[in-house]
Each structure stands twice: as C-alpha cells, then as structure tokens.
Amino acid sequence: MSFEQLLQYLLSGVTNGSIYAIVAIGFNIIYNTTGIINFAQGEFLMLGGMTAISLSPYVPLPLAILIAVIITAMVGAVVDFLIIRRLKKPTVLNMVIVTIGLSIIIREIALHLWDEKVRSLPYFTGNEVTSINILGAYISPQVLWVLGVSAVIVIFLGVFFKFTLTGRSMRACASNITAARLCGINTRNMVTISFMLSAAIGALAGCVISPITQTQYDCGTSLAIKGFAVAILGGLGNSTGAIIGGITIGLLEAFSISVLPLAYKDAIAISILLIILFLRPSGLLGKKEAVELKEF
Amino acid sequence: MNMKKYTPVFCLIGAAVIFQIITSVLNREFYLTQLTMSAYYCLVILGLTVLMGYAGQISLGHAAFFAMGGYTTAVLTTWNLAAAQEGTLARLVVQLGLSTASTNAYGVEIRHISPWVSLLVALAITVAVAFLIGIPILKLKGHYLAMATLGFGIIVYRIVLGSRIFGEADGISDLPPFRLFGPLYVSGDPALRVQNFYIAAFLVVLAVVLLQNLIDSRMGRALRSIHGSEEAANAMGVNTARYKLHVFVLSAVFACIAGVFLTHFNGGVGPSEADVMKSVTYVAIVAVGGMANLWGALAMGMALNYLSLRGYFGSYDEFVFGGILIVIMLFFPDGLLKxxxxxxxxxxxxxxxxxxxxxxxxxx
The missing domain is CATH 1.20.5 (Single alpha-helices involved in coiled-coils or other helix-helix interfaces)
Structure with missing residues (x-):
C-alpha cells in the first residue's frame, strides 16, 4: 500500500471515527445523568439534518442549522417532560425500552413528514467535486468541517462541564445522584438539560455530516448502533474514551475495506469490539465500579 | 400431576381449538396463517422471557439464533442432490438415507436432504455457537452485555447479507415442505393451514409446559436468585456462570427451532429475519409482557405479531408498536397481565x- 493510499484510508477513518465519537458523546451525556442509553440518539441526528434541509431553501445555511439545533433540543426537552419524567417505575430497562419506542416513533413521524427520499444539505464550502490535496491524499472540504465541528463540540463540552455551575451540577449527578440531590441540585432538571444538550449536539452533528453521508428518515439507527459501540468501547460515560473509541472503530473500518469486501465492514469492526470487551469487560477507559453500579 | 397448575395450559389449548373451529366454520381459515407465524415468533419470545425475566440477562441478538436455524435448513434442504449426484458428499448423503424426495411448485420431483437432518444440524450449530459466545459474553453486565449481544446480532446479519451461499439480500426461497411424519407437513400450502396451525400451537404449548416446569424447578429458583443478586447467589453456592450459560443456550435453541419451522412454513428466509430491529422487537415484547411473566409475554407476542402481520395498521405499523411500548412502560411498567x-x-x-x-x- 502506497503512502498516499495509507493516508487516504487514515483520513477517512478519522472522519468517520469523529462522527461516531460525537454520537457516543451524546450517549454519554444522558448516561451520566440517568444511567440509561438513549436509543433515540440517532434519531436526534436525523431530525437535525432533516429540519435543516427543509429550512435551507428559505433561510441562509447557518441560520437553518441554528434553528434545526434549537428545534431538536426542544424535542429533547419535550421527550423528557412528557415521558421520562412521568415514568411510574423508572428502572434502567424500562427507560431503555421507552427510548427504543421513541426512536421508532420519531423515525415513523419523519417518514410520514418527509417521505423516504434521500436528501442532503449543500456542501458548506465548495461542492461535491471540490477537493483539497493533503500530501497526495484528496479530501473534501466538508471533512475538515466535520473534524472542526467535532473538535469544537469536545472543547465546548470540556469547558461547560468544568467551569459552569450547570455543567458541574451535571457532573455531580453523574458521580452520585443521591449526594447531588442532598446538595440541593435539582436532578430532574439536570436530566432535562442533558436530554436537550445531547439532542442539540446530535442535531449539529447531523447537519455537518449530511452533505457526506446524506440524510434519510432511517439513517439514525445505524449511526446510533455505531455510537453505542463506540461509547461501550471507550467505557460508558467517559468522553475521552469516546474519542479514542470512535477513532479506533473508524480506522478499523477504513482499513478493513482495503482487505475484505465492503459488505463485511461492520462485522469486522464489531468483532474487534467484542474481542476487546472480552478482554476488558468495562471498555478501554471505563472504571470497573461504573459497570457494577449501573446495570439492568 | 398438579391439575391447578395446568389450568392455564388447558385454557390455551381450548382457545386454540375454538379459534380454529370458528375460523373454519366461518370459512376464514386464512386468519390461521398469520396466527401460525405469530406462534413461531412466540417460541423465540418465550425462550427470551426465561433468559431476561428469570435469569436477568438481556440479549439483543436472538434474531441471529432464529436466522441460524432458518438459514441452516434453507441452505441444506435447497441443495439439489439429484444435480450433485456425481459429488462424493452428495452420494454419501443419499446412501446414508439422509435424503428425502418431494415435489416442488412445478410438480417436478426433487431429491434433497431430509429436513429432520437439517433441523438436527441447525440445533447442533446453534448450541455450539451459543455455548462458545455465551461463555465470554455472559461475563459482561448491563449495557455492556446488551452491546455485546447486539454486536453478535450485527455480525450474523452482515454475514448473511454479504455471503453468496445465503443468497445475499434476496435470501433463500423455494424450500421443500418439512414432512414431520405420516401426513403431517410443515409448509405454506393453503390446504394444510389447519394442521400447520396445530403443529405451531403444539410447539408453543410444549414450550410453555417445559418452561413452566423449569421455572418451578431447582434451576428456576437458582435463576431467580441470580436476578435478585448475583453476588448473593454465588455466596449461597449457586454456580451462576453455569446456570446463566445453560439458560442462554436453551433460549437460543428455542429461537433456532422457531427459525427452522417458520422457514419451512414460509418456504423461504430473508436477511430481515436476522435484522437488529427484529431482536429489539423480541426484547421489547418480553418487557411489555411483564418481564418475568410467561403468559404475559405469550399474550403480547401473539397479539402484537398477529396485528402487525395482518397489516391492521397499514403504514403506521411501526408507529403503533412504538406507541404501545411507551404507553405500557408509562402506565403498566410491570406488564399488562398483572x-x-x-x-x-x-x-x-x-x-x-x-x-x-x-x-x-x-x-x-
């Protein structure tokens, strides 16, 4: 394999990996405050992308994306207010089943709202054929947008969780929810905020990747599964782990295409994930206690 | 025999018989077709109920075991032995008496491997795979276990979808009927609707009786202790790893048998049977049935599968399913049949x- 080829695979792996990492971070935010995996996370990406696509003919692109992010965050809040808060018996499994139900419902609503056509946002800079030459490998400028937005999201979250009162309260919920409540933190509101935050991040990611991966009513499921795999690989609740896990899975997929048929791409990445799980049952950076504490 | 314990079982048999008689009298026997299919799906759900509700282990990969049963029998029984007569393997199969003849849809007689043999092969493969992946997978807990079983499901789905031998996206069709014995056939022939309905009902009743007894046995109590607290169970001398593995294999076997029979009944199998959403649906039905509740799972499994297969909700089918999940979790978190x-x-x-x-x- 020539150097240029290697670089090409590497870049495509890192791009896909950073998309997975953003989805996984969305999972982690909700996991940290509620202890559940929100299976509707992929649908937030789809909703964000679809809303922005519908708005883009009428308003400038940045405004369309902003409105899409806000609308999706509202959907996240509504989900929490109408359903998660009202659960009679909020065990982990019940909540997971609810989010599965939600993902099905959101997908079906999207199907009836937007039909089953594949759409996409216009490229943020240039068009489909614009490409940038980096040391002999060619990439679309949109790839740089994806990498840049992922980096901004990660930095923003880092600052948010470290320096703002809300962010710190959310971290307090993550480490011990009873203690957080005793300190006067309104844990229920934290859950709402975490749903809004992860919906907003999902929507933003959905907009940025839309030109590359296209958006369809059911594009969320496969992204959610990848994101779940990445979150588990990195250790649930650990955002650094999510980035490492995301790039690992992205690279594995990219290089598996060079040796095996495309059809087996997912199978290869998942097999390696399983092997890692068998060796380290709590993921790459996960703490052992975390696994013991939050289970079904 | 404790008669009181079996009252619900007799009610189930009675309900099946009455339903069959009503549909036959009203000349509406086509209703039985979807009921038969729902019954086979219920076999998977019953096995999963014991794994999830009693042993407390989630599995998002049971569609894979179903597909393993279906695809094994599909590959083996559609292998035309007459055409492969020159091959040593084909001749060996015929000489060992493992083959059987049947006529296909065009009235041509074909010679193929007996479905009984393919059933045994499918069971052997499923047990072996469930055992091998069960040992490392069942060490995981909570979301990690969910992901690992989901991953297993994805791998099987991808292999099925990407391999020529499994027909890729088209799946495998034109399966011969499964002759059980005498005049009993598992096939989609409309003339055989009633007997197929009874075969499926018989399997479900058998499964219920078997699992009911299992739950009330020493093993069942051990399983419930695992669900309560694995550490405590271990401390009391329950070999938790072994029990978990046995139940995992048992539920895989149920899924495999369902796969073999439904594939012969439908006359074909496609990759959608191995789809991840299928596994998720099974888990969701167990949950809305009330988790540790065989009858609840059976009732919800029959109702939801039947309504969806009959297409009562048209293009809103999935929407209704999602809505039912949320409503039941909101208002009846312990399932409807409580x-x-x-x-x-x-x-x-x-x-x-x-x-x-x-x-x-x-x-x-």
Whole structure:
C-alpha cells in the first residue's frame, strides 16, 4: 500500500471515527445523568439534518442549522417532560425500552413528514467535486468541517462541564445522584438539560455530516448502533474514551475495506469490539465500579 | 400431576381449538396463517422471557439464533442432490438415507436432504455457537452485555447479507415442505393451514409446559436468585456462570427451532429475519409482557405479531408498536397481565355493573 493510499484510508477513518465519537458523546451525556442509553440518539441526528434541509431553501445555511439545533433540543426537552419524567417505575430497562419506542416513533413521524427520499444539505464550502490535496491524499472540504465541528463540540463540552455551575451540577449527578440531590441540585432538571444538550449536539452533528453521508428518515439507527459501540468501547460515560473509541472503530473500518469486501465492514469492526470487551469487560477507559453500579 | 397448575395450559389449548373451529366454520381459515407465524415468533419470545425475566440477562441478538436455524435448513434442504449426484458428499448423503424426495411448485420431483437432518444440524450449530459466545459474553453486565449481544446480532446479519451461499439480500426461497411424519407437513400450502396451525400451537404449548416446569424447578429458583443478586447467589453456592450459560443456550435453541419451522412454513428466509430491529422487537415484547411473566409475554407476542402481520395498521405499523411500548412502560411498567391490573379491571367492571343496577332501580 502506497503512502498516499495509507493516508487516504487514515483520513477517512478519522472522519468517520469523529462522527461516531460525537454520537457516543451524546450517549454519554444522558448516561451520566440517568444511567440509561438513549436509543433515540440517532434519531436526534436525523431530525437535525432533516429540519435543516427543509429550512435551507428559505433561510441562509447557518441560520437553518441554528434553528434545526434549537428545534431538536426542544424535542429533547419535550421527550423528557412528557415521558421520562412521568415514568411510574423508572428502572434502567424500562427507560431503555421507552427510548427504543421513541426512536421508532420519531423515525415513523419523519417518514410520514418527509417521505423516504434521500436528501442532503449543500456542501458548506465548495461542492461535491471540490477537493483539497493533503500530501497526495484528496479530501473534501466538508471533512475538515466535520473534524472542526467535532473538535469544537469536545472543547465546548470540556469547558461547560468544568467551569459552569450547570455543567458541574451535571457532573455531580453523574458521580452520585443521591449526594447531588442532598446538595440541593435539582436532578430532574439536570436530566432535562442533558436530554436537550445531547439532542442539540446530535442535531449539529447531523447537519455537518449530511452533505457526506446524506440524510434519510432511517439513517439514525445505524449511526446510533455505531455510537453505542463506540461509547461501550471507550467505557460508558467517559468522553475521552469516546474519542479514542470512535477513532479506533473508524480506522478499523477504513482499513478493513482495503482487505475484505465492503459488505463485511461492520462485522469486522464489531468483532474487534467484542474481542476487546472480552478482554476488558468495562471498555478501554471505563472504571470497573461504573459497570457494577449501573446495570439492568 | 398438579391439575391447578395446568389450568392455564388447558385454557390455551381450548382457545386454540375454538379459534380454529370458528375460523373454519366461518370459512376464514386464512386468519390461521398469520396466527401460525405469530406462534413461531412466540417460541423465540418465550425462550427470551426465561433468559431476561428469570435469569436477568438481556440479549439483543436472538434474531441471529432464529436466522441460524432458518438459514441452516434453507441452505441444506435447497441443495439439489439429484444435480450433485456425481459429488462424493452428495452420494454419501443419499446412501446414508439422509435424503428425502418431494415435489416442488412445478410438480417436478426433487431429491434433497431430509429436513429432520437439517433441523438436527441447525440445533447442533446453534448450541455450539451459543455455548462458545455465551461463555465470554455472559461475563459482561448491563449495557455492556446488551452491546455485546447486539454486536453478535450485527455480525450474523452482515454475514448473511454479504455471503453468496445465503443468497445475499434476496435470501433463500423455494424450500421443500418439512414432512414431520405420516401426513403431517410443515409448509405454506393453503390446504394444510389447519394442521400447520396445530403443529405451531403444539410447539408453543410444549414450550410453555417445559418452561413452566423449569421455572418451578431447582434451576428456576437458582435463576431467580441470580436476578435478585448475583453476588448473593454465588455466596449461597449457586454456580451462576453455569446456570446463566445453560439458560442462554436453551433460549437460543428455542429461537433456532422457531427459525427452522417458520422457514419451512414460509418456504423461504430473508436477511430481515436476522435484522437488529427484529431482536429489539423480541426484547421489547418480553418487557411489555411483564418481564418475568410467561403468559404475559405469550399474550403480547401473539397479539402484537398477529396485528402487525395482518397489516391492521397499514403504514403506521411501526408507529403503533412504538406507541404501545411507551404507553405500557408509562402506565403498566410491570406488564399488562398483572394481578393488580386484573383486579382494578374487575373493580371497574363491578362499579359499572352497580351503576347500571342503580339506574335500572331508579327507572323502575
């Protein structure tokens, strides 16, 4: 394999990996405050992308994306207010089943709202054929947008969780929810905020990747599964782990295409994930206690 | 034999018989087709109920075991032995008496491997795979276990979808009927609807009786102790790893048998049977059935599968399914078929009756 080829695979792996990492971070935010995996996370990406696509003919692109992010965050809040808060018996499994139900419902609503056509946002800079030459490998400028937005999201979250009162309260919920409540933190509101935050991040990611991966009513499921795999690989609740896990899975997929048929791409990445799980049952950076504490 | 314990089983048999007679009398036997299919799906759900509700281990990969059963029998029984007569393997199969002849849809006689043999092969493969992946997978917990089983499901789905031998996206069709013995056939032939309905019903009743006894046995108590607290169970001398593995393999076997029979009944199998959403659906039905509740799972499994297969909700099918999941989790987190729900239902009925009585008295 020539150097240029290697670089090409590497870049495509890192791009896909950073998309997975953003989805996984969305999972982690909700996991940290509620202890559940929100299976509707992929649908937030789809909703964000679809809303922005519908708005883009009428308003400038940045405004369309902003409105899409806000609308999706509202959907996240509504989900929490109408359903998660009202659960009679909020065990982990019940909540997971609810989010599965939600993902099905959101997908079906999207199907009836937007039909089953594949759409996409216009490229943020240039068009489909614009490409940038980096040391002999060619990439679309949109790839740089994806990498840049992922980096901004990660930095923003880092600052948010470290320096703002809300962010710190959310971290307090993550480490011990009873203690957080005793300190006067309104844990229920934290859950709402975490749903809004992860919906907003999902929507933003959905907009940025839309030109590359296209958006369809059911594009969320496969992204959610990848994101779940990445979150588990990195250790649930650990955002650094999510980035490492995301790039690992992205690279594995990219290089598996060079040796095996495309059809087996997912199978290869998942097999390696399983092997890692068998060796380290709590993921790459996960703490052992975390696994013991939050289970079904 | 404790008669009281088996009352619900007799009710189930009675309900099946009555339903068959009503549909036959009304000349609506086509309803039985979807009921038969739902019954086979219920086999998977029953096995999963014991794994999830009693042993407390989630599995998002049971569609994979179903597909393993279906695809094994599909590959083996569609292998035309007459055409491969020159091959040593084909000749060996015929000489060992493992083959059988049947006529296909065009009236041509074909020679193929007996479905009984393919059933045994499918079971052997499923047990081996469930055992091998069960040992490392069942060490995981919670979301990690969910992901690992989901991953297993994805791998099987991808292999099925990407391999020429499994027909890729088209799947495998034109399966010969499964001759059980004498005049009993598992096939989609409309003339054989009634007997197929009874074969499926028989399997479900057998499964229920078997699992009911398993739950009430030493093993069942051990499983419940694992669900309560694995550490405590271990401390009491329960070999938790072994019990978990045995139940995992047992539920995989149920899924495999369902896969073999339904594939012969449908006459074909496609990659959608191995789809991740299928596994998610099974888990969701177990949850809305009330987790550790065989009858609840059976009732919800029959109802939801039947309504969806009959296409009552048209293009809103999935929407209704998602809605049912949320509504049940919101208002009946322990499943619909719970004693408390039944009691409040009877109380409501009694109130209603009293009201009507009162009004009648006032009127007169």
């Amino acid at each position: 004693k408390e729900n039944m009691r409040s239902l009877t109380e409501a009925a009694i109130r209603m009756k009293n009201k009507i009585w009162k009004r009648k008295n006032e009127l007169s």
